[in-house]
Amino acid sequence: MNSPSKENEKPTSSGTGVQDDAGVCEGESASSEAPRPPAKRPLSTAVIEISDTDSDDSDVCAVNSYQASADEVKRIRGESPWEDDSIVVDDNKVEIKPIVAQLNPRANRMDDPKLNPAIKVQETKDSLAANWKDFKDFTNNEITLTCDPFRVCLLNNFLANPEIINNIVDDMNTLDWERKKMDLYQFHQTTDLANLTWQRSIRGIYELLKTEVMSWVSEVTGIELTSVSASCSLYGPGDHLLVHDDLLADRRVAFILYLAPWAISPPAGTAGIENGSGDNHKQECGWGAHMGGALELLARGEAGPTHVARRLLPANNRLAFFKVHTDSYHQVEEVLSLELPRLSINGWFHGPAPPTPPPQPPPPPVYISPHNNPVRSYFLY
Numbered sequence: 001m002n003s004p005s006k007e008n009e010k011p012t013s014s015g016t017g018v019q020d021d022a023g024v025c026e027g028e029s030a031s032s033e034a035p036r037p038p039a040k041r042p043l044s045t046a047v048i049e050i051s052d053t054d055s056d057d058s059d060v061c062a063v064n065s066y067q068a069s070a071d072e073v074k075r076i077r078g079e080s081p082w083e084d085d086s087i088v089v090d091d092n093k094v095e096i097k098p099i100v101a102q103l104n105p106r107a108n109r110m111d112d113p114k115l116n117p118a119i120k121v122q123e124t125k126d127s128l129a130a131n132w133k134d135f136k137d138f139t140n141n142e143i144t145l146t147c148d149p150f151r152v153c154l155l156n157n158f159l160a161n162p163e164i165i166n167n168i169v170d171d172m173n174t175l176d177w178e179r180k181k182m183d184l185y186q187f188h189q190t191t192d193l194a195n196l197t198w199q200r201s202i203r204g205i206y207e208l209l210k211t212e213v214m215s216w217v218s219e220v221t222g223i224e225l226t227s228v229s230a231s232c233s234l235y236g237p238g239d240h241l242l243v244h245d246d247l248l249a250d251r252r253v254a255f256i257l258y259l260a261p262w263a264i265s266p267p268a269g270t271a272g273i274e275n276g277s278g279d280n281h282k283q284e285c286g287w288g289a290h291m292g293g294a295l296e297l298l299a300r301g302e303a304g305p306t307h308v309a310r311r312l313l314p315a316n317n318r319l320a321f322f323k324v325h326t327d328s329y330h331q332v333e334e335v336l337s338l339e340l341p342r343l344s345i346n347g348w349f350h351g352p353a354p355p356t357p358p359p360q361p362p363p364p365p366v367y368i369s370p371h372n373n374p375v376r377s378y379f380l381y
């Protein structure tokens with residue numbers, strides 16, 4: 001029960017779906033039976049464009065490729081009025097505007113991602129290491145360690161220069177995304193970061209992971225780590241990853257860096273996605289529970305995973321990591337957001353297998369001391 005393998009499948013969703021649906025159903029409506037009235041319901045095409053704050057026509061991003069099929073949109077909204085043969089009328093009077101999420105200002109193109117200095121303080125590392133070793137929950141401004149159902153550490157302000165996450169999302173727009181789909185999962189993924197040498201900010205993250213982050217994680221967990229493998233992941237509407245433990249070969253520590261550099265409004269609010277200026281105090285940063293996509297940690301029983309014991313939401317600039325072991329059952333809840341993709345850079349730190357403890361000598365035999373009590377006989381001769 002490890003994590004996604006390399007099987008690929010081309011995306012099954014295509015385009016807006018609105019035109020296609022209408023086309024198919026027109027033919028059917030010519031039947032002799034009384035025609036069913038068409039659904040006068042405009043269907044959002046759920047396009048997201050991520051653009052520079054001062055221009056609308058810039059880099060329409062690769063996340064366009066994840067956009068929900070019409071069926072997925074209907075299923076998630078629970079608003080499919082009829083069976084699959086419903087007609088969706090493209091009502092010209094209703095203007096369907098793409099939702100535009102604007103990114104905050106970028107970092108300077110020549111900047112590299114930097115680790116938050118607060119987590120590098122020796123005293124902080126020592127406290128975390130001690131609590132990690134003793135399986136004790138620990139929290140401070142930057143770090144949260146929870147130990148139930150298994151140890152997961154969150155670094156809440158992972159990068160000291162979070163504006164570079166906007167550059168990373170820009171870089172993601174230039175990548176080729178592969179659709180990963182089978183019964184256990186569906187999402188989009190890129191090649192290993194080791195192959196992405198042209199995207200400066202992604203290369204910067206990869207360098208940081210391979211060097212400072214790997215030795216930091218090794219120091220606080222006491223696990224020997226020697227290399228990293230990672231890729232970018234994109235979960236669109238309906239995407240998910242069912243329960244698995246990540247155990248494969250020499251994977252020792254799993255990590256996920258969540259990227260959501262935009263501000264959103266809570267679901268009850270009517271406003272859409274804001275521009276990240278931060279002037280609306282009701283805004284959540286990056287991701288909300290109503291958008292689905294939580295990382296769910298499962299408790300383990302005798303026969304395997306039993307139930308979801310903890311849910312961790314993605315948040316912009318948050319790094320989550322945990323030791324890969326026989327208890328590390330986790331899954332990614334279905335993404336419900338039709339507007340924003342769940343973006344991450346995730347992978348594993350690899351290392352040698354921990355030394356197996358030397359075989360223990362067998363326990364000494366239990367001697368039954370002889371006794372001298374006469375054995376009474378109750379038989380009469």
Ligand SMILES: O=C(O)CCC(=O)C(=O)O
Binds near residue numbers: 004295346
């Ligand atoms: O994205 C996440 O939160 C977890 C991803 C994961 O478990 C995996 O890719 O193996």
Ligand SMILES: [Fe+2]
Binds near residue numbers: 246
């Ligand atoms: Fe995983």
